[in-house]
Amino acid sequence: MKRVVITGQGAISALGHSAAETLEAMREGRCGIGELDIRDVERLSIRIGGQVRGYDPEAEFNRQQIALYDRFTQFTLxxxxxxxAQSGLSFSGELAAQSGVVLGTAGGGVNTxxxxxxxxxxxxxxxVHPFVVPKLMNNAAASHVSMEHNLKGPSFTVATACASSNHAMGQAFNMIRSGMAKVMITGGSESMLCFGGVKAWEGLRVMSRDACRPFSANRNGMVxxxxxxxxxxxxYESAKARGAEILAEVIGFAMTSDASDIVMPSKQGAARAIAGAMKDAKVNPEQVGYINAHGTGTAANDKTECAAVADVFGHHADRLMISSTxxxxxxxxxxxxAVELLACIMALKDGVIAPTIGYEEPDPECALDVVPNEARDAKVDVVLSNxxxxxxxxxxxxxxxAP
Structure with missing residues (x-):
């Protein structure tokens, strides 16, 4: 089995237009959530979101590309x-044939x-425009990344709602570990902050009108x-041979199905996935220093996740840091x-634990160290991302x- 390392990272989010800007905001505990600036916002009851601000597609892409790239594809590219660019890789010949793309998205071209x-x-x-179908399809981003960078190996898109990116990165990890690929470009993207996208989520009645406060007793929904x-x-061996900077090593992955309810989470299903990732990584609970939580800010998710972590870690849960970015x-x-994996890498590489901001009141059902409101300096060797x-x-x- 091959070892797998991360040699490049990139991002665009409500916190910044690059990985560096996003991580700086996480260190500062900055909030990127604000009033939505979208068409027909006055018809929505939920009017806040983590919107990418100050973004001009025309500064990044030409008119023909914009006609073909939905906003989620633009962000991915x-x-x-x-x-x-950070990895220093260029794909041609045999390397191009052994390199691919696996990305996660739940909705694909929702704006389109x-x-x-x-x-x-x-x-x-x-x-409608003749490119509507290739613009909105879920695999558009993966396909355009493969074309732009000459990636000719295994390439596809994973759509498993809120777990899409982790499933995609898990597949990429296993492909390199098994020898199926040398390099995989992986992660995920989403852009459904448009009238229809927000209106659909409103129907679930799980959205907050004012803020995302994971693990806080007064939390009132997701944003x-x-x-x-x-x-x-x-x-790993090829990265080491070419002298690449290694940001972190990926050491384990697990996936489970609750097989119980379409929207309500299961403590048992979550616990099996957490324990499975540690088993795959061959690490014990006491070796894990930090978990980037799913932490949506809904009552059901937060208490279920905390219960699952407590079950898996037992008395070690008291010494574990867990936060929701x-x-x-x-x-x-x-x-x-994918965005949350940045916080995991920052914890390992820089010794900075991203905080759970908006935390106001302790919840006895979430009685873990949730790194409230301010980032924390801490040395950790192993982390999990839920x-x-x-x-x-x-x-x-x-x-x-990083080794």
Whole structure:
């Protein structure tokens, strides 16, 4: 089995237009959630989100590209460029044939769906742009990343709601570990902060009107975000041979299904995924120093996740740090695990634990160290990243400090 390391990272989110900007905001405990600036916002009852601000597509892409790239694809391409540039890799010949792309997204081109439904139903037009289908399809981002960087190996998209990115990164990890690929570009993206996207989520009645406060007793729901994060996963020996900077090592992955309810989370399903990732990584509970929680800020998720962590870690749970960065960037749905992996890498590489901001009142059902409101300096060697999705699909990654 090959060892797998991360040699590049890129991001764009409500916290910044690069991985560095996003991480700086996490260190500062900055909140990227604010009033939505979208069409027909006055018709929404939920009017906040983790929106990417100050973004101009025309500064990044030409007119022909914009006609073909939905917002989620644009975000992915920008993050991928940053990650691949940091890795120092260039794909040609045999390396191109052995390198691929696995990305996660729940909704794909939601902005494109929204705009074209308006064109047909509201404006009464009978024709849409000929590129609507290739623009909105879930695999658009993965396909465009493969084309832009000449990646000719295994490439596809994973759509498992809020666990999409973790499932995608887990597949990328296993492909390199098994020898199927040398390099995988992986992560995820989402952009559904448009009228239809927000209106659909309103119907679930799980959204907060004012803030995301994971683990706080007065939490009142989740807040949507948008953006992308992309990583370069690479076989360790080849990364070492070319002198690449290694950001972290991926050491384990597990996925489970609750097989119980389409929206309510299961403590048992989450616990099996957490324990499975540690077993795959061959680490004990006392070796794990930090967990980036799924931590959506809903009553059901937070208490279920804390109970699962407590069950798996037992008395070691008292010495474990756990935080939810969704409090800062919002819930990126299919892209959320990717942005949250940045916080895991920061914990290992820089010794900085991203905080859970907005924490106001202790909740006896979430009685763990949730790193409230301010980042913390701490030395950790092993971290976990949790993702628990609607449909009862769970995916947990384990990472270790760079070798």
């Amino acid at each position: 920008l993050a991928a460029r940053e990650a691949i 769906w929204d705009e074209n439904y308006r064109t047909v139903y509201e404006d009464g037009k009978n024709r 949507q975000g948008e953006g992308a994060a992309v990583f370069v996963f690479e076989e 969704k409090s800062m960037h919002g819930h990126l749905i299919g892209g959320t695990g 993702a628990f999705a609607f449909g009862g699909l769970n995916a947990v990654l384990a990472l270790r400090k």
